[in-house]
Amino acid sequence: MKPLIDDQEAVLARLLADIDIQIANGQRPDTLLLAGDVFDRSIPPEDAVRRLDRFLDEAIGKRGISVAMIPGNHDSATRVGANATLLKKSGLRVFSSPESVYEPLLITSGSSSAAIYGVPYLEPAEWGFHFKQTLTSHDAALAAILESLKPQLAADRTAGRRTVLLLHAFVAGGQASESERPLSIGGSELVSAERLHDFDYVALGHLHRPQRVTSDRIRYSGSLFPYSASEAGSEKGYVTIELHRERESDRIEFAAFETERSLRVLSGSFTDLLKTPPLNDYVIAELTDSILPFEAFRRLATVFPHLLHVGRRPTELPTPETDQPRTLRARREERADHEVIGDFLKEATVDGCSDEEREWLIGELSQFLNKEKERVP
Ligand SMILES: [Mn+2]
Numbered sequence: 001m002k003p004l005i006d007d008q009e010a011v012l013a014r015l016l017a018d019i020d021i022q023i024a025n026g027q028r029p030d031t032l033l034l035a036g037d038v039f040d041r042s043i044p045p046e047d048a049v050r051r052l053d054r055f056l057d058e059a060i061g062k063r064g065i066s067v068a069m070i071p072g073n074h075d076s077a078t079r080v081g082a083n084a085t086l087l088k089k090s091g092l093r094v095f096s097s098p099e100s101v102y103e104p105l106l107i108t109s110g111s112s113s114a115a116i117y118g119v120p121y122l123e124p125a126e127w128g129f130h131f132k133q134t135l136t137s138h139d140a141a142l143a144a145i146l147e148s149l150k151p152q153l154a155a156d157r158t159a160g161r162r163t164v165l166l167l168h169a170f171v172a173g174g175q176a177s178e179s180e181r182p183l184s185i186g187g188s189e190l191v192s193a194e195r196l197h198d199f200d201y202v203a204l205g206h207l208h209r210p211q212r213v214t215s216d217r218i219r220y221s222g223s224l225f226p227y228s229a230s231e232a233g234s235e236k237g238y239v240t241i242e243l244h245r246e247r248e249s250d251r252i253e254f255a256a257f258e259t260e261r262s263l264r265v266l267s268g269s270f271t272d273l274l275k276t277p278p279l280n281d282y283v284i285a286e287l288t289d290s291i292l293p294f295e296a297f298r299r300l301a302t303v304f305p306h307l308l309h310v311g312r313r314p315t316e317l318p319t320p321e322t323d324q325p326r327t328l329r330a331r332r333e334e335r336a337d338h339e340v341i342g343d344f345l346k347e348a349t350v351d352g353c354s355d356e357e358r359e360w361l362i363g364e365l366s367q368f369l370n371k372e373k374e375r376v377p
Helices: 004-024 046-062 084-090 098-102 124-131 138-158 270-275 296-300 328-333 337-349 355-375
Strands: 031-034 066-069 092-094 105-109 112-119 161-168 201-205 211-213 215-220 237-242 251-256 263-268 282-287 307-312
Touching (some): 031 161, 046 066, 066 105, 066 112, 092 112, 098 112, 098 138, 112 138, 138 161, 215 251, 263 270, 270 282, 270 296, 282 296, 296 307
Parallel strands (some): 066 092, 263 282
Antiparallel strands (some): 105 112, 211 215
C-alpha cells in the first residue's frame, strides 16, 4: 500500500492551489482556521510534523496568510502548542492553553475587523482545575468558558468587531462517523449548540463529515480526507467564510474537492474479491469468509493498490441455540472448559474446531491446569 501521507499532502496541495486562485482574483484570505485534530495521535510521527511545518510555511511564509489552530482530542495540547507564545508574532496562532482563550487573534481588513477566539480541546476536569470548580461534562466546561468570555465578547460587539470561535467538540445534532475517537470516557461528550449562537461563525472540528449544525454559522468543515468506511460517499473540502461590516452581507460556503480517488467499501468472499478487476479507489474490504485468510491484506493489495483496511463480515451467523434462561455461570459449570471454548469458536467462525484442534485444546488445557495446581499450594 502506498503511504496515505502522500495522498494527504496532495489534498493540502489542492487547498493551496485553490488559495492561489483566490489570491489571483484579488481575494487573499486573511486567516486559515484549523479546528483540530491537527495530528491523529498525541506523539505524531516525525514525517507528519515535518509536513505540517512545510504547510504552515506555504500558507504563512510564502502567501502571508495567518493560521489559527486548536488542538483536538487526538492531539497533545502542549505539544501542538510548543513555542506558541513566540509564534504569535509570526502569524501562527495556536490556542493551546486555558489562558489563550482570552487572547483572540484580531484581524482587520478594510473597514471591518474580527476577533478569532480558540478553545483548545481539554478534558472537562482540566477546565475544572482552571476554573476551580468541578466540571464533569464538556457542556459544563463550555458553559464556564463562554461565561468567562462574556465581557470580552460584549466589548468586541461594541467596537464593531465580528466574532469567530474555533471549537473541537461534538455539538448536539451533529452526525458522527466511525473514525472519531470518543471525546470522553463516562460523562457526556455532547455540547449544546444553543451556547454558540452569539458568535458570527463557529468553526467546528472533530466530526469528519462536513455539515452545518442548527445554523449556517455553526459548521464542521469535515476532515480533508476519509478515514473510515462510514465516510464513503461523503464530500471532502473546506468552508470559505467572508465576514463583512454588515452581517447580512456575510458569505459562508462549502467548497468540495474534486478527488481523484473515492472511498469504496467492497464486500464479498476473499476469492471473489481477488477476481475483481483492479480498482484505483481507496478500498475497505469486508470479507464474508468465516476465517480471515492468510496474508489477506497483502494479497488483496495486489488488486487494490489503495487498500486501506481488511475486515471480516461473516454472512450469516447461526443464532446461539440457548434461549438464555440460565445464567452464563450456571451453564458453564456443567461443561468442560474445552467445550466452552469450542462453543465460542463455533459462534465466532461457524465451523468451530476440528477433532484435531479439539484434542490439542484438551491437551494444552490440562497441562495449563496442572501447572496452576503446582503453583497454588
Ligand atoms: Mn477529534
